[in-house]
Amino acid sequence: MRKFSAPEQQTISSFASGLSAAILLIVLMSLVLFIVLKGSAYFWPSQVFKVTTYDTPNSEVSVFVPSSVNIDEFNQALSDKLDAQFSNSALPMPLIVVEKVDAVYQISLNLGAIQYGKFQQVNTPNSERYQLAELNDVVADVAIFQNQLHDIQTNYLTVLHRKIALLNQSGVGEEAPARLKELEQFTYWQQKAEALRHKLASYNLIFIDAAGQPFDVLVKDIDHLFQPNVMSLFDKISYSGNKIIEFVSESPKQASTSGGVFPALFGTVLMVLLMAVIVAPFGAMAAIYLHEYAPNNMTTSVIRICVSNMAGVPSVVYGVFGLGFFVYTLGGSIDSLLFSDALPSPTFGTPGLFWAALTMALLTLPVVIVSTEEGLRRVPEGLRAGSYALGATKAETIWKTVLPFASPGIMTGVILAIARAAGEVAPLILVGAVKFAPSLPVDSEFPFLHLERQFMHLGVFIYDGAFHNQTNTQGSSMMFASCMLLLIIVFILNLFAIIVRNKLRDRYVRI
Incomplete structure (x- = not known):
């Protein structure tokens, strides 16, 4: 067996060390790059497609699906809407048609849930139907009512509830004038709060889902409303910036699937x-x-x-x-x-x-x-x-x-x-x-x-x-x-x- 000289041994040792360091660096960079690419998808808006499944000539199901969705979640979305079980070998393989729909809106709710649909109209308590361009005026009215409701809950109902609790601890009788006065005030402000809740519930947006069925979303529950399929590059960058700020400044929502950290x-x-x-x-x-x-x-x-x-x-x-x-x-x-x-x-x-x-x-x-x-x-x-x-x-x-x-x-x-x-x-x-x-x-x-x-x-x-x-x-x-x-x-x-x-x-x- 040939023995390597000292310079050859040093060369082989240097080559082995360099190769090990290079492999380690490649693995490390690949891991970081994989995390960055997967994590960036949370901040970048995904396009939305209309997926129509034809199981039989008389069975048609359509759903809006974002491009980032995986096959398991897609199958789950279909199985929730189809009566037929695709796993049954007696059924033919379903025909799936995918098309891009520019008119679809992504509705992000305050609690973190996301819905998709085509906008139809804005409803208000006075039975007027507004267009989407007038939504900002409606949102301003809703914000006023929400502030009024928050003020009643914080400055009146909470204070009165605390006073009534103190009366209970002190053993004050049910018919005592002090208790009746507090209960009267509590009932009055509770009715005011209930009226505001009812008014807020009458401000909603009507959308049409992929199957053509209407559904409504309360204006007070909407966090973001935009059309991901027609966004320009500048709009996407602006959306990503806002999403990053939200990510590092807000609390988790929707079972830690949205919101911030x-x-x-x-x-x-x-x-x-x-x-x-x-x-x-x-x-x-x-x-x-x-x-x-x-x-x-x-x-x-x-x-x-x-x-x-x-x-x-x-x-x-x-x-x-x-x-x-x-x-x-x-x-x-x-x-x-x-x-x-x-x-x-x-x-x-x-x-x-x-x-x-x-x-x-x-x-x-x-x-x-x-x-x-x-x-x-x-x-x-x-x-x-x-x-x-x-x-x-x-x-x-x-x-x-x-x-x-x-x-x-x-x-x-x-x-x-x-x-x-x-x-x-x-x-x-x-x-x-x-x-x-x-x-x-x-x-x-x-x-x-x-x-x-x-x-x-x-x-x-x-x-x-x-x-x-x-x-x-x-x-x-x-x-x-x-x-x-x-x-x-x-x-x-x-x-x-x-x-x-x-x-x-x-x-x-x-x-």
């Missing part, structure tokens, strides 16, 4: 920042003790081995530990000491933002410890000796000389911790992240930052959406868009940490 985006960033604030000082202190103070013996070696092995523990184990220790034990103890009046309704004894941040800090702690200790090893001994020679104590040397020099290593650990914490799902499901949280952890109520509340996380949102919307084209495209947003968030957080690390390296290391 702002609560999940906010919860992800807040949890990661809290985790970084917790893990950075504790990781640095642990690394300083192991490298600067702990004796070089068997016990220290065992501790280092345990820290390294902790990085390989499955994340769900940290979730179970966080649920058992942080939530039930520590949180239950806090409730017993500080919130005993609220028991048995727990405050900190349930999964929440703070326990999620602590659990993720514990999960990423080994990474920060190892990176920080590696940075401490790179500090030249001459710097320590010079500091001691100038009369500094060990603590002063570590704080003013060693730590600044090792700060890039600490930031490296924080970067790795952010990257892992932003994408974890299993532990967060156990310790505080939910698929939908009605209120954010931050609001205008004291103490403003509510660490005990549950929160939404992009990783959990993507997992739940992908699990429940596997055959829903719009829902799956939203999940890919969420993946794209999560990659962008991780990139921005890492980029910020890298900039800080480079500035620290330029200031303390390259001297």
Whole structure:
């Protein structure tokens, strides 16, 4: 067998390394490109086609279908409207005719549902029929009535309901004048609200579906109304821009198949920042003790081995530990000491933002410890000796000389911790992240930052959406868009940490 010379071995090794790096880069770029292409479909308007199925000479079914729909959803749309079962081998294969219809409108509702149809007329309470060009005037009238209804519900009905509840708690009699007065006012404003609801229900748009059947849509329920088949390039770009703004600023709708992901985006960033604030000082202190103070013996070696092995523990184990220790034990103890009046309704004894941040800090702690200790090893001994020679104590040397020099290593650990914490799902499901949280952890109520509340996380949102919307084209495209947003968030957080690390390296290391 021929032996390769040293230059040949070096050439083969370089070629193999370059090939491996190229393959890895291609796979990574392909994955990112696939996510971007799939996620972009959520923001770009899809053309709508009229699909007519002729099963038999006397059986014809027509539906409006967007071009982004997949075959499973299309078959489901047909099976909902056809009495015949295409799976029956006795039936002939259906004839399908697809045609583009420029007159069709896409009606996006406030709750996230989407309907398609040809516009026919606008109905109002005074029996006048308006054309679509006059829709803005109708929308303005509806907005006035909606504001009036909101004002009645907020400033009158809610206040009166609270007063009546206080009277019930105080044991005031049914025939007491105070109760009768409040009930009279409540009935009056309730009737006013009901009249406004009835008036709002009389403002609607009539459309014709693909089968020629009319259906109505309330004006107050319409979010967007446009014709996707006749949109210009500028209109599509404008639509995509508005869709992106809606995506990052609104809450999910229609079982997380439409709307936005702002609560999940906010919860992800807040949890990661809290985790970084917790893990950075504790990781640095642990690394300083192991490298600067702990004796070089068997016990220290065992501790280092345990820290390294902790990085390989499955994340769900940290979730179970966080649920058992942080939530039930520590949180239950806090409730017993500080919130005993609220028991048995727990405050900190349930999964929440703070326990999620602590659990993720514990999960990423080994990474920060190892990176920080590696940075401490790179500090030249001459710097320590010079500091001691100038009369500094060990603590002063570590704080003013060693730590600044090792700060890039600490930031490296924080970067790795952010990257892992932003994408974890299993532990967060156990310790505080939910698929939908009605209120954010931050609001205008004291103490403003509510660490005990549950929160939404992009990783959990993507997992739940992908699990429940596997055959829903719009829902799956939203999940890919969420993946794209999560990659962008991780990139921005890492980029910020890298900039800080480079500035620290330029200031303390390259001297």
